[in-house]
Amino acid sequence: MSSLERRTGIALWRQIADDIRAAIGNGAYEDTGKLPTEAALATQFGVNRHTVRAALAALARDGMIDTTQGRGSFVVARKRLSYPIGPRTRFSAGLEGQVARTRSRGLESRIEPASAPVAEALHLAPDAPVLRLDMLGEADGTPLSRATHWFEATRFAHLPDHYRAFGSITRALAACGVEDYVRLFTDITAAPASAADRQDLDLEPGAVVLLTLSVNGEVGGGPVQYSRSRFAADRVTLSVRMPGEI
Amino acid sequence: MSSLERRTGIALWRQIADDIRAAIGNGAYEDTGKLPTEAALATQFGVNRHTVRAALAALARDGMIDTTQGRGSFVVARKRLSYPIGPRTRFSAGLEGQVARTRSRGLESRIEPASAPVAEALHLAPDAPVLRLDMLGEADGTPLSRATHWFEATRFAHLPDHYRAFGSITRALAACGVEDYVRLFTDITAAPASAADRQDLDLEPGAVVLLTLSVNGEVGGGPVQYSRSRFAADRVTLSVRMPGEI
DNA sequence: CTTATTTGTCTAGTTCTATAGACAACCAAC
DNA sequence: GTTGGTTGTCTATAGAACTAGACAAATAAG
Incomplete structure (x- = not known):
């Protein structure tokens, strides 16, 4: 499904971050606001969990999500x-x-x-x-x-x-x-x-x-x-x- | 001037490509249509010439520029x-x-x-x-x-x-x-x-x-x-x- | 034709990116 | 408190990106 590409000048973790950002914008996770677990995302994107973590860290830096240990990552509504x-x-x-x-x-x-x-x-x-x-x-x-x-x-x-x-x-x-x-x-x-x-x-x-x-x-x-x-x-x-x- | 950053998930060559693309859009090189030489761009951005070459190759793939050996790289006007x-x-x-x-x-x-x-x-x-x-x-x-x-x-x-x-x-x-x-x-x-x-x-x-x-x-x-x-x-x-x- | 300039290609070494696995720390539910 | 699930951190390794230098090949100008 999600076709990540290498050697494109965009790191995998950033492609994943862009993907999750788009999914949030499309209303995914709208019900609970909870993102899938890091392990689940790693499987979904076909990458290592560390790579997913880098993507989530970037989204957290941007204030798009809020992640806490033991609970998971949650979408933070932020209006433009x-x-x-x-x-x-x-x-x-x-x-x-x-x-x-x-x-x-x-x-x-x-x-x-x-x-x-x-x-x-x-x-x-x-x-x-x-x-x-x-x-x-x-x-x-x-x-x-x-x-x-x-x-x-x-x-x-x-x-x-x-x-x-x-x-x-x-x-x-x-x-x-x-x-x-x-x-x-x-x-x-x-x-x-x-x-x-x-x-x-x-x-x-x-x-x-x-x-x-x-x-x-x-x-x-x-x-x-x-x-x-x-x-x-x-x-x-x-x-x-x-x-x-x- | 141009502050490229590492560890950002965007390869240097792509940041440079984005920069040149923006410069073209701002009307730089408008007179002759000729970009600076690879060596000059390498100095300007503070990177190796190979990195600049990767950026130019990407722009050429996109059809933004046309580069020939011995002459240089030239902007190709393309309307959206x-x-x-x-x-x-x-x-x-x-x-x-x-x-x-x-x-x-x-x-x-x-x-x-x-x-x-x-x-x-x-x-x-x-x-x-x-x-x-x-x-x-x-x-x-x-x-x-x-x-x-x-x-x-x-x-x-x-x-x-x-x-x-x-x-x-x-x-x-x-x-x-x-x-x-x-x-x-x-x-x-x-x-x-x-x-x-x-x-x-x-x-x-x-x-x-x-x-x-x-x-x-x-x-x-x-x-x-x-x-x-x-x-x-x-x-x-x-x-x-x-x-x-x- | 000759020369200076500029792009094309090759090799080698270094730094960053991604993978893999293991385990600790924390949370929620029972 | 104990358990299961989840995030946080560490180490090690393979692969890609970037640097460095050298030289070949094409162009343009004299």
């Missing part, structure tokens, strides 16, 4: 934060009510020539100067997302100053004359976390990031902001709500 | 399929124009008692009988998604028959009296592929899946269909388009 994506997607507002504190921290800002996708998204000439803003989104002190935003450079030259003053991109944009903006589109995919992701988002190797490409535009106007975000997938679900329906 | 998510999300219709053939293949259908999340989503009593449909979505012969759908069992008892007749869930639902339905919400996250994912979607270890939870409902009515899908993340981007705006 829900990050709403809709026409009015904003960082802090979307997480209200789920966490005590949200913070978006500016890491770096600089002017650079627009790369091809940036120029296309913002309707600019290639290599036109754009303002690049790197930010870290946090909730209750835990990093959630690492985002890079691009803006047309001349119109939004003072955006970083306004951002530093207000601590909010929405308000900084308002100070630059953008009274209201909407999310035009969001493309979502996922990939293994890179070393940079692991540093910025405080992830362990083997973690996964959700990648989003998005464009915000002025109401009744053109595109204003192009963003690439990387969310820690084990902490966040992106929640797409359709407006106007239901 | 774009799977639109909106109020009218349908499998086949959404991929039209991107691929020649789409197919959704029924794997299994059975009646089972509703688990807690299924019952809640469909507004049913816990353990109420529900129809469960397991399906595989393919585009041009490549598996894209593995989905499990749940429907209220009595009203949709003959859905599998209609599905077999029409080859489309939309039409099968119509035959059950659901003339039109809309996507009520979609929750998206991601995780490492489990062994089951790897089998169903023909993935290699280390691959990532996009997980979606979604509910479809009748226009002006209640929820009809609760679904859990698992997309091969390296083949798909979920594209969220907002209706009514722009």
Whole structure:
């Protein structure tokens, strides 16, 4: 059944951990919350008990399960934060009510020539100067997302100053004359976390990031902001709500 | 800079591969498409050249790069399929124009008692009988998604028959009296592929899946269909388009 | 053609991963 | 308290991953 493979760059114990994680997500063990014994899992996966133990230890480190000697391992329900994506997607507002504190921290800002996708998204000439803003989104002190935003450079030259003053991109944009903006589109995919992701988002190797490409535009106007975000997938679900329906 | 870690269950060469993949996605090497030499990468990551070679070999297997002796390694542009998510999300219709053939293949259908999340989503009593449909979505012969759908069992008892007749869930639902339905919400996250994912979607270890939870409902009515899908993340981007705006 | 650069292949040694078995420590139930 | 079942820890061994160095083979530029 469960076909573990060797020589793949993923240790057997991690493949097993991923498998158990998926099983938990699919609602297995839902009744009692108790996982099979280490011996049973070893038989099921066709590996040594020590290998299973390494998998369970990893899951325990991640807070997915809780295991005590003599009793067994038990699933710990842990909800991901829900990050709403809709026409009015904003960082802090979307997480209200789920966490005590949200913070978006500016890491770096600089002017650079627009790369091809940036120029296309913002309707600019290639290599036109754009303002690049790197930010870290946090909730209750835990990093959630690492985002890079691009803006047309001349119109939004003072955006970083306004951002530093207000601590909010929405308000900084308002100070630059953008009274209201909407999310035009969001493309979502996922990939293994890179070393940079692991540093910025405080992830362990083997973690996964959700990648989003998005464009915000002025109401009744053109595109204003192009963003690439990387969310820690084990902490966040992106929640797409359709407006106007239901 | 790039902090590779050992004893993590992820081989160094795979961490490096993930890193290079992320760099490519961030637009590095965009100008010439040429990666640094193996020796340069070995220095950059602080590992032996053989380890870098293993990483590059993996990327070449995935079709991300193309490397020839004496020249070097070059990025191969490869687009993911774009799977639109909106109020009218349908499998086949959404991929039209991107691929020649789409197919959704029924794997299994059975009646089972509703688990807690299924019952809640469909507004049913816990353990109420529900129809469960397991399906595989393919585009041009490549598996894209593995989905499990749940429907209220009595009203949709003959859905599998209609599905077999029409080859489309939309039409099968119509035959059950659901003339039109809309996507009520979609929750998206991601995780490492489990062994089951790897089998169903023909993935290699280390691959990532996009997980979606979604509910479809009748226009002006209640929820009809609760679904859990698992997309091969390296083949798909979920594209969220907002209706009514722009 | 010649040379410098870069990838391909081989061998050997070291460190990490997985297996195997044994036994101690702990828990729950009788 | 005793028993059966379960997790925790230890040792030893085989196999895979990583390092190190050397040289062959292909490419590109002069």
